[in-house]
Amino acid sequence: MSTYGFAGKILYVDLTNGETRTEPLDPQLVKKYIGGRGINHKLAHDLLPADADPLSPENLIILGAGPFSGTVIPGCTELVATTKFPINNAFATASGAGKFSLMLKTSGYDHVVISGKAEKPVYLKICDDDVELCDASDLWGQDSYDTTDELRKRHEPCSIIPIGQAGENLVKITVALMDKGGTLGSGGLPAVMGSKNLKAMVAVEGSRGIKIKDRKGFMKIVEGLLERMMKWRGREFLLQAGFSGEVSASQFASFPYDNWTKIDFNEISQEERNYLLKLHAKSAKMLACPGCPMADKERIRVTEGRYAGLESYVSGMLFKKYGARDLADAYGMTVKYSDALNRYGLCEINFDFLLSQMVHVYNKGLITKEDTGMELKEDFDTLMKMVEMTAHRQGFGDILADGIVEASRRLGKGVDEYAVHIKGRSPHVEPRVIGLGTMPLTQLTDPRGAFPAGGGGPGYVPGKEPSQFARHGERMGIPEEAIKRIVSEDSWNVGRFTRYSQDWYSLWDCLGMCLRAPINRFFHIKTIAELYTSLTGIEISPVELMKGAERAWNVHRLLNAKLGFDRKDDRPPDIWFIPLEGADGQKYHLYDYYRKNRLTREDLDGPLDDYYDERGWNKKTGLPTPEKLEELDLKDSI
Amino acid sequence: MEKKKKGRPIIADASKCAGCLICELRCSLRFEKEFNPSKAAIKIRRLVGAENEYEISFTEKCDNCGICARYCPYEALAQEEKAAA
Numbered sequence: 016m017s018t019y020g021f022a023g024k025i026l027y028v029d030l031t032n033g034e035t036r037t038e039p040l041d042p043q044l045v046k047k048y049i050g051g052r053g054i055n056h057k058l059a060h061d062l063l064p065a066d067a068d069p070l071s072p073e074n075l076i077i078l079g080a081g082p083f084s085g086t087v088i089p090g091c092t093e094l095v096a097t098t099k100f101p102i103n104n105a106f107a108t109a110s111g112a113g114k115f116s117l118m119l120k121t122s123g124y125d126h127v128v129i130s131g132k133a134e135k136p137v138y139l140k141i142c143d144d145d146v147e148l149c150d151a152s153d154l155w156g157q158d159s160y161d162t163t164d165e166l167r168k169r170h171e172p173c174s175i176i177p178i179g180q181a182g183e184n185l186v187k188i189t190v191a192l193m194d195k196g197g198t199l200g201s202g203g204l205p206a207v208m209g210s211k212n213l214k215a216m217v218a219v220e221g222s223r224g225i226k227i228k229d230r231k232g233f234m235k236i237v238e239g240l241l242e243r244m245m246k247w248r249g250r251e252f253l254l255q256a257g258f259s260g261e262v263s264a265s266q267f268a269s270f271p272y273d274n275w276t277k278i279d280f281n282e283i284s285q286e287e288r289n290y291l292l293k294l295h296a297k298s299a300k301m302l303a304c305p306g307c308p309m310a311d312k313e314r315i316r317v318t319e320g321r322y323a324g325l326e327s328y329v330s331g332m333l334f335k336k337y338g339a340r341d342l343a344d345a346y347g348m349t350v351k352y353s354d355a356l357n358r359y360g361l362c363e364i365n366f367d368f369l370l371s372q373m374v375h376v377y378n379k380g381l382i383t384k385e386d387t388g389m390e391l392k393e394d395f396d397t398l399m400k401m402v403e404m405t406a407h408r409q410g411f412g413d414i415l416a417d418g419i420v421e422a423s424r425r426l427g428k429g430v431d432e433y434a435v436h437i438k439g440r441s442p443h444v445e446p447r448v449i450g451l452g453t454m455p456l457t458q459l460t461d462p463r464g465a466f467p468a469g470g471g472g473p474g475y476v477p478g479k480e481p482s483q484f485a486r487h488g489e490r491m492g493i494p495e496e497a498i499k500r501i502v503s504e505d506s507w508n509v510g511r512f513t514r515y516s517q518d519w520y521s522l523w524d525c526l527g528m529c530l531r532a533p534i535n536r537f538f539h540i541k542t543i544a545e546l547y548t549s550l551t552g553i554e555i556s557p558v559e560l561m562k563g564a565e566r567a568w569n570v571h572r573l574l575n576a577k578l579g580f581d582r583k584d585d586r587p588p589d590i591w592f593i594p595l596e597g598a599d600g601q602k603y604h605l606y607d608y609y610r611k612n613r614l615t616r617e618d619l620d621g622p623l624d625d626y627y628d629e630r631g632w633n634k635k636t637g638l639p640t641p642e643k644l645e646e647l648d649l650k651d652s653i
Numbered sequence: 654m655e656k657k658k659k660g661r662p663i664i665a666d667a668s669k670c671a672g673c674l675i676c677e678l679r680c681s682l683r684f685e686k687e688f689n690p691s692k693a694a695i696k697i698r699r700l701v702g703a704e705n706e707y708e709i710s711f712t713e714k715c716d717n718c719g720i721c722a723r724y725c726p727y728e729a730l731a732q733e734e735k736a737a738a
Contacts, residue, residue: 100693
């Protein structure tokens, strides 16, 4: 096939027998599924048995670098990874930003399909036609940072996705780090790698290039995007504060504690937050992904407090006080916690909230020291001890290592009634504070479960005017007739808009584009279509691009339908309907987006019905109808 | 005989390099009409345990065209100023 934009091949690696082979990337696959996530889902449908145990040799790891990856389109550097995730036994595609897609494409590959299990620890090294399973017995047991450093000394220029001890110990609440920067595969990708004795994946810089069909046209669009990004007034803040600063200055800055029952908005005052942001700007050097002018990965050097001298790499810490003696000490403790999670490879969201649940039920007396082996408190010492024990599956850590549903089941005694999850994953959104916008609804309806960045758009942030939904909707590829139905003068339909939020992000995952807001905000669907055509030479309209993205989402829904997931699993957690107790004495209930009506569980049926209807799915089952599959040309292939 | 360079020397400040590789990608685009870091005349290498995260170097191929400096978003590269007349 014409390999403008694409590298042109799929690499297959069998870890069991060490054999590798390649196949050309089928132009028909590209035409129908666009690239990246779309093609990953099709490959998963064809090759990954639905009943494969996530930690068995039958599970596959499918990597995808979209056509935009590795070019100078700003912020296009994403790798997607599809597998059956151990946290909930569901098919999912995760995305992570970094250098891997560029390196993979310079070796000539758009996708890699990894199967089987190596007999002893290996790392996969890919460089042009030289694809090797290298002995990793000297690396096994090392954390992800040390593994990355050692492999970099051997293979730079390269990109490295390692696992730490948590992955080796098949801990399900794990996430991998790409080059000590972007996260990939929350929900157990490292455990899947560990189950295959795959210590790391290394993509070494190859000799091939990514070609452009219409160089002049392509670069003209790129220059326009870059100019706007460099002038953006938010860029200066980002380059000083990084993603951590962004997160800590946003609506996510205050999160519930004590198992989602309490919240304290003033745990860190605005003045204290400003101090921490200044300290962070002094302590952090921002690092960038390939092609990106919005560096937000952070190398940090702690200069004060008990962890003075600590150097680490993070991507999105949430500042907390941890009972520290002063703010500088609290900052160091936040870095230390992030450092420990990253080195072992634990996923912060799924670990943090699970531990909070356990402390909560411990305080209630449902579990005791007999179950835990130690006193459980929601404090820093307990946190750090449990990170260690969970990563190594020691004592009570062995229970946490299995994730929220299985851990609760193992303990029994009614602990599962306190498990706050959506399809086995901990949410990281608090709708009782922000209202029922697109983010909570996305977390409910995502086939993966509560997944970070399932969909995007203005509905992520409370208080936006309806006119902003119309404007952004047009940018996000929502058809004009749909915008007229979904947005009115004084309101907008959350269920229907959520469908398009998800398709928008699905498209980005198909192309290899970074989902973060500093990049996302600059792209219009028309620009994306023009970029795609000028890069690849494939004529495509915005409507066709969104169709491809919709197709990817539908295939995903069907993959998990085979495992029994349907509407019943798009279930809001009980806690959403229990008032959240504020430290200020206020009680926070679940309201709609504009906080006009308090919502009960039954009230969520309406938005869910609207969502399924807008998707063209059966409202009772929450699954694609035969008519929808026909419309998407999936009837015969899926 | 050393090839005469086209333009004024490029000044690199590795302490500012964020590793975005835009210089490599733009350079290879100019020389090879494709994004191919292995063919770029500027090389960005990530270091381990060093003060600077990245190291910047140039190959013989570099003719000081200045594209890398023009497009570096992090001010790690600059082209020497013209000498005053």
